Amino acid sequence: MKRIGNVIRAQGVAMKLIEEYGFRRPAEIDLDSLIIDRGVEVRRGALRGCEARLVRIGQRGIIRVRDGVVGSPRSRFTLSHELGHWELHTDTQAFICTKEKFRDYKTDVKEAEANTFASELLMPTFMVRPLIQSNEPTLRTAKLIADEFNVSLTAAAIRLLLEIKHECFLVVSKDGHVQWWLSGSDRFGLWMESKQPLGPETLAYHLCGGAEEATQPEVVPTDAWFRHLDAPERLEISEDSLRLGNTGVVLTMLVLVDTD
Numbered sequence: 674m675k676r677i678g679n680v681i682r683a684q685g686v687a688m689k690l691i692e693e694y695g696f697r698r699p700a701e702i703d704l705d706s707l708i709i710d711r712g713v714e715v716r717r718g719a720l721r722g723c724e725a726r727l728v729r730i731g732q733r734g735i736i737r738v739r740d741g742v743v744g745s746p747r748s749r750f751t752l753s754h755e756l757g758h759w760e761l762h763t764d765t766q767a768f769i770c771t772k773e774k775f776r777d778y779k780t781d782v783k784e785a786e787a788n789t790f791a792s793e794l795l796m797p798t799f800m801v802r803p804l805i806q807s808n809e810p811t812l813r814t815a816k817l818i819a820d821e822f823n824v825s826l827t828a829a830a831i832r833l834l835l836e837i838k839h840e841c842f843l844v845v846s847k848d849g850h851v852q853w854w855l856s857g858s859d860r861f862g863l864w865m866e867s868k869q870p871l872g873p874e875t876l877a878y879h880l881c882g883g884a885e886e887a888t889q890p891e892v893v894p895t896d897a898w899f900r901h902l903d904a905p906e907r908l909e910i911s912e913d914s915l916r917l918g919n920t921g922v923v924l925t926m927l928v929l930v931d932t933d
Contacts, residue, residue: 707756827917
């Protein structure tokens with residue numbers, strides 16, 4: 674994935690905090706205490722049109738998050754993202770962050786940097802890399818990461834996507850259509866259409882229809898996902914799909930192998 678912004682700096686600032694506060698294991702990453710110690714207050718309440726908001730008032734910051742995300746693994750990434758803005762973007766007084774911004778690694782520089790910071794803070798490379806390297810690039814591995822680091826499955830899957838060397842796509846679908854996707858590499862120049870309907874050859878299509886989850890990834894036709902590809906036979910795709918609770922949302926990891 675071609676990321677924008679100063680990714681190395683964002684990672685470095687998060688790494689410095691991990692070192693400064695002496696976090697050596699995932700359970701030691703006390704996010705609430707860290708945020709308070711950095712001079713930021715967290716308020717929880719109603720927000721319209723966004724998931725979280727950061728306001729900077731001199732040396733003091735206020736993060737407001739929606740009631741609906743309080744106390745969940747997902748809220749840890751939300752808070753870490755806003756802390757990333759606080760630590761990295763001292764020239765900006767306010768940030769309003771939507772759901773889309775929490776997965777933006779390509780278009781908005783500051784959002785990409787805040788996401789990189791949050792990912793490194795909650796799932797530090799030196800802690801998560803051994804887990805990734807000792808397992809296959811699947812959503813089951815992402816679930817291991819999510820459970821170990823107390824983050825959402827989606828956040829863990831994105832961290833996995835950014836860390837592994839395989840050619841991968843991460844896709845979120847709902848009601849039989851692709852909602853959004855991220856690619857781990859631009860090598861093949863692949864892309865998906867906005868709101869692209871799921872093909873019946875995909876596992877995700879059947880999960881959206883209520884089918885049982887497969888116990889392991891399965892090889893599916895390449896053009897079931899990438900309809901614009903001129904020579905689909907040159908790529909083999911392994912699909913791993915899981916439902917995200919009872920939300921009707923399906924998370925998919927596609928691993929691409931060049932058969933040439």
